[in-house]
Amino acid sequence: AQKVTQAQTEISVVEKEDVTLDCVYETRDTTYYLFWYKQPPSGELVFLIRRNSFDEQNEISGRYSWNFQKSTSSFNFTITASQVVDSAVYFCALRGYGNNRLAFGKGNQVVVIP
Amino acid sequence: GAGVSQSPRYKVAKRGQDVALRCDPISGHVSLFWYQQALGQGPEFLTYFQNEAQLDKSGLPSDRFFAERPEGSVSTLKIQRTQQEDSAVYLCASSLVVTTDTQYFGPGTRLTVL
Numbered sequence: 574a575q576k577v578t579q580a581q582t583e584i585s586v587v588e589k590e591d592v593t594l595d596c597v598y599e600t601r602d603t604t605y606y607l608f609w610y611k612q613p614p615s616g617e618l619v620f621l622i623r624r625n626s627f628d629e630q631n632e633i634s635g636r637y638s639w640n641f642q643k644s645t646s647s648f649n650f651t652i653t654a655s656q657v658v659d660s661a662v663y664f665c666a667l668r669g670y671g672n673n674r675l676a677f678g679k680g681n682q683v684v685v686i687p
Numbered sequence: 688g689a690g691v692s693q694s695p696r697y698k699v700a701k702r703g704q705d706v707a708l709r710c711d712p713i714s715g716h717v718s719l720f721w722y723q724q725a726l727g728q729g730p731e732f733l734t735y736f737q738n739e740a741q742l743d744k745s746g747l748p749s750d751r752f753f754a755e756r757p758e759g760s761v762s763t764l765k766i767q768r769t770q771q772e773d774s775a776v777y778l779c780a781s782s783l784v785v786t787t788d789t790q791y792f793g794p795g796t797r798l799t800v801l
Contacts, residue, residue, distance in 0.1 A: 577729075610792070615794060616795045617793065617795065618792035620789055620792075623789050664729050673718070673735045674720070674732035674735065674746070675720075675722075676732075678729055680729050
Protein backbone atom coordinates (compact mmCIF):
# COMPACT_ATOMS: atom_id res chain seq x y z
CA ALA A 574 0.00 0.00 0.00
CA GLN A 575 1.17 3.49 -0.74
CA LYS A 576 0.14 6.53 1.23
CA VAL A 577 1.01 10.21 1.13
CA THR A 578 0.22 12.60 3.95
CA GLN A 579 0.18 16.36 3.61
CA ALA A 580 -0.85 17.60 7.01
CA GLN A 581 -1.39 21.30 6.44
CA THR A 582 -4.50 22.02 4.41
CA GLU A 583 -4.34 25.79 3.91
CA ILE A 584 -1.32 28.02 4.39
CA SER A 585 -1.44 31.81 4.07
CA VAL A 586 1.71 33.85 3.71
CA VAL A 587 2.50 37.46 2.93
CA GLU A 588 4.30 38.03 -0.33
CA LYS A 589 8.08 37.56 -0.12
CA GLU A 590 7.83 35.22 2.85
CA ASP A 591 9.10 31.65 2.53
CA VAL A 592 6.68 28.74 2.78
CA THR A 593 7.48 25.07 3.37
CA LEU A 594 5.07 22.27 2.50
CA ASP A 595 5.50 18.97 4.31
CA CYS A 596 5.04 15.59 2.64
CA VAL A 597 5.37 12.27 4.44
CA TYR A 598 4.98 9.01 2.55
CA GLU A 599 4.59 5.30 3.23
CA THR A 600 5.53 2.50 0.87
CA ARG A 601 6.83 -1.06 0.99
CA ASP A 602 8.64 -0.64 -2.30
CA THR A 603 12.41 -0.27 -2.15
CA THR A 604 12.41 1.67 -5.41
CA TYR A 605 9.88 4.43 -5.82
CA TYR A 606 9.36 7.88 -7.26
CA LEU A 607 8.16 11.05 -5.58
CA PHE A 608 6.55 14.01 -7.30
CA TRP A 609 5.25 17.48 -6.63
CA TYR A 610 2.51 18.99 -8.77
CA LYS A 611 0.99 22.48 -8.71
CA GLN A 612 -2.73 22.98 -9.37
CA PRO A 613 -3.59 26.64 -10.06
CA PRO A 614 -7.22 27.80 -10.15
CA SER A 615 -7.43 26.79 -13.83
CA GLY A 616 -7.37 23.19 -12.62
CA GLU A 617 -4.53 21.66 -14.58
CA LEU A 618 -1.94 19.73 -12.60
CA VAL A 619 1.46 21.15 -13.48
CA PHE A 620 4.47 18.89 -12.95
CA LEU A 621 7.19 20.48 -10.80
CA ILE A 622 9.68 17.76 -9.87
CA ARG A 623 10.34 14.03 -9.77
CA ARG A 624 12.76 12.42 -7.35
CA ASN A 625 13.92 8.77 -7.47
CA SER A 626 14.27 6.91 -4.18
CA PHE A 627 17.90 6.10 -4.82
CA ASP A 628 18.81 9.75 -5.31
CA GLU A 629 18.64 11.70 -2.06
CA GLN A 630 20.34 14.78 -3.42
CA ASN A 631 18.31 17.88 -2.70
CA GLU A 632 17.37 20.12 -5.57
CA ILE A 633 16.89 23.80 -6.17
CA SER A 634 15.11 25.30 -9.16
CA GLY A 635 14.83 29.06 -9.01
CA ARG A 636 12.72 29.91 -5.97
CA TYR A 637 11.73 26.28 -5.46
CA SER A 638 13.71 23.76 -3.45
CA TRP A 639 13.08 20.20 -2.31
CA ASN A 640 14.43 18.32 0.69
CA PHE A 641 14.26 14.52 0.37
CA GLN A 642 15.03 12.58 3.56
CA LYS A 643 14.62 8.84 3.19
CA SER A 644 15.29 8.26 6.89
CA THR A 645 12.13 10.15 7.82
CA SER A 646 10.17 9.29 4.65
CA SER A 647 9.72 12.95 3.87
CA PHE A 648 9.91 15.01 0.69
CA ASN A 649 9.35 18.64 1.66
CA PHE A 650 8.96 21.56 -0.71
CA THR A 651 9.97 25.16 -0.03
CA ILE A 652 9.01 28.25 -1.98
CA THR A 653 11.41 31.09 -1.25
CA ALA A 654 10.30 34.72 -1.49
CA SER A 655 6.74 33.76 -2.39
CA GLN A 656 4.81 35.64 -5.05
CA VAL A 657 1.10 35.99 -5.71
CA VAL A 658 1.46 33.69 -8.74
CA ASP A 659 2.46 30.92 -6.34
CA SER A 660 -1.09 30.82 -5.01
CA ALA A 661 -2.32 27.31 -5.85
CA VAL A 662 -2.88 23.86 -4.43
CA TYR A 663 0.29 21.78 -4.27
CA PHE A 664 0.17 18.00 -4.33
CA CYS A 665 2.81 15.50 -3.31
CA ALA A 666 2.53 12.11 -5.00
CA LEU A 667 4.21 8.70 -4.87
CA ARG A 668 4.54 5.85 -7.32
CA GLY A 669 6.22 2.53 -6.61
CA TYR A 670 8.48 0.94 -9.18
CA GLY A 671 6.44 -1.13 -11.59
CA ASN A 672 3.26 0.45 -10.29
CA ASN A 673 1.26 2.42 -12.79
CA ARG A 674 -0.75 4.64 -10.51
CA LEU A 675 0.16 7.78 -8.60
CA ALA A 676 -0.93 8.03 -4.97
CA PHE A 677 -1.61 11.66 -4.08
CA GLY A 678 -1.79 13.50 -0.80
CA LYS A 679 -4.75 15.75 -0.06
CA GLY A 680 -2.85 18.84 -1.14
CA ASN A 681 -1.77 22.12 0.42
CA GLN A 682 -3.70 25.26 -0.50
CA VAL A 683 -1.17 28.09 -0.55
CA VAL A 684 -2.50 31.63 -0.48
CA VAL A 685 0.02 34.41 -1.03
CA ILE A 686 -1.26 37.75 0.16
CA PRO A 687 0.11 40.81 -1.63
CA GLY B 688 4.49 20.85 -28.21
CA ALA B 689 0.84 20.45 -27.33
CA GLY B 690 -0.03 19.09 -23.92
CA VAL B 691 -2.84 16.81 -22.86
CA SER B 692 -6.22 18.19 -23.84
CA GLN B 693 -9.63 17.27 -22.48
CA SER B 694 -13.17 18.05 -23.56
CA PRO B 695 -15.56 19.28 -22.53
CA ARG B 696 -14.04 21.39 -19.77
CA TYR B 697 -17.37 21.54 -17.97
CA LYS B 698 -20.32 19.18 -18.12
CA VAL B 699 -23.64 19.41 -16.32
CA ALA B 700 -25.79 16.29 -16.38
CA LYS B 701 -29.11 15.37 -14.89
CA ARG B 702 -29.08 12.35 -12.67
CA GLY B 703 -29.51 9.25 -14.78
CA GLN B 704 -27.99 10.66 -17.95
CA ASP B 705 -24.99 9.12 -19.67
CA VAL B 706 -21.87 11.26 -20.23
CA ALA B 707 -18.71 10.85 -22.31
CA LEU B 708 -15.47 12.63 -21.49
CA ARG B 709 -12.66 12.85 -24.01
CA CYS B 710 -8.90 12.91 -23.57
CA ASP B 711 -6.24 13.66 -26.20
CA PRO B 712 -2.83 12.63 -24.83
CA ILE B 713 0.50 14.10 -25.78
CA SER B 714 1.45 12.82 -29.21
CA GLY B 715 3.58 9.67 -28.99
CA HIS B 716 2.73 8.92 -25.38
CA VAL B 717 2.07 5.24 -24.92
CA SER B 718 0.44 5.34 -21.50
CA LEU B 719 -2.79 7.06 -20.58
CA PHE B 720 -4.38 7.41 -17.15
CA TRP B 721 -7.70 8.61 -15.79
CA TYR B 722 -8.08 10.05 -12.29
CA GLN B 723 -11.07 11.35 -10.36
CA GLN B 724 -10.66 14.36 -8.10
CA ALA B 725 -13.38 15.13 -5.58
CA LEU B 726 -13.63 18.66 -4.20
CA GLY B 727 -10.84 19.40 -1.74
CA GLN B 728 -9.13 16.05 -2.30
CA GLY B 729 -6.19 14.72 -4.23
CA PRO B 730 -6.76 12.83 -7.49
CA GLU B 731 -7.67 9.15 -7.20
CA PHE B 732 -6.63 6.61 -9.84
CA LEU B 733 -9.37 5.16 -12.03
CA THR B 734 -7.79 3.28 -14.91
CA TYR B 735 -4.71 2.93 -17.10
CA PHE B 736 -4.05 2.11 -20.76
CA GLN B 737 -0.91 1.06 -22.53
CA ASN B 738 -1.60 1.78 -26.17
CA GLU B 739 -5.11 0.39 -26.73
CA ALA B 740 -4.93 -2.18 -23.95
CA GLN B 741 -6.61 -1.37 -20.67
CA LEU B 742 -4.18 -2.94 -18.23
CA ASP B 743 -5.66 -1.76 -14.95
CA LYS B 744 -9.22 -0.76 -14.23
CA SER B 745 -9.20 -1.51 -10.55
CA GLY B 746 -9.93 2.09 -9.60
CA LEU B 747 -13.23 2.36 -11.46
CA PRO B 748 -15.83 2.87 -8.72
CA SER B 749 -18.64 0.90 -10.33
CA ASP B 750 -19.69 -0.89 -13.50
CA ARG B 751 -21.32 2.35 -14.62
CA PHE B 752 -17.82 3.61 -15.44
CA PHE B 753 -16.27 2.47 -18.69
CA ALA B 754 -13.14 3.67 -20.51
CA GLU B 755 -11.77 2.91 -23.94
CA ARG B 756 -8.84 3.83 -26.15
CA PRO B 757 -9.55 1.92 -29.35
CA GLU B 758 -6.69 3.20 -31.52
CA GLY B 759 -4.15 3.78 -28.82
CA SER B 760 -4.40 7.56 -28.84
CA VAL B 761 -7.64 9.36 -27.88
CA SER B 762 -9.48 7.94 -24.90
CA THR B 763 -13.07 8.28 -23.74
CA LEU B 764 -14.35 7.84 -20.21
CA LYS B 765 -18.04 7.04 -20.17
CA ILE B 766 -20.28 7.19 -17.15
CA GLN B 767 -23.69 5.61 -17.46
CA ARG B 768 -26.74 6.56 -15.40
CA THR B 769 -24.87 9.34 -13.60
CA GLN B 770 -25.38 9.80 -9.87
CA GLN B 771 -24.74 12.86 -7.71
CA GLU B 772 -21.71 11.21 -6.16
CA ASP B 773 -20.11 11.13 -9.63
CA SER B 774 -19.71 14.92 -9.46
CA ALA B 775 -15.97 15.56 -9.56
CA VAL B 776 -13.15 16.69 -11.81
CA TYR B 777 -11.96 13.95 -14.13
CA LEU B 778 -8.29 14.28 -14.99
CA CYS B 779 -6.47 12.56 -17.81
CA ALA B 780 -2.69 12.09 -17.85
CA SER B 781 -0.24 10.59 -20.29
CA SER B 782 3.35 9.41 -20.13
CA LEU B 783 5.87 8.19 -22.63
CA VAL B 784 6.18 4.78 -21.01
CA VAL B 785 4.90 3.76 -17.60
CA THR B 786 7.47 2.46 -15.20
CA THR B 787 9.79 5.41 -15.05
CA ASP B 788 8.20 8.36 -16.76
CA THR B 789 6.41 11.37 -15.42
CA GLN B 790 2.66 11.66 -15.96
CA TYR B 791 1.55 14.92 -17.55
CA PHE B 792 -1.98 16.04 -16.85
CA GLY B 793 -4.68 17.75 -18.83
CA PRO B 794 -6.92 20.55 -17.51
CA GLY B 795 -9.66 18.16 -16.46
CA THR B 796 -13.40 17.96 -17.04
CA ARG B 797 -15.57 19.23 -14.19
CA LEU B 798 -18.70 17.08 -14.06
CA THR B 799 -21.68 18.27 -12.08
CA VAL B 800 -24.61 15.90 -11.69
CA LEU B 801 -27.85 17.56 -10.63
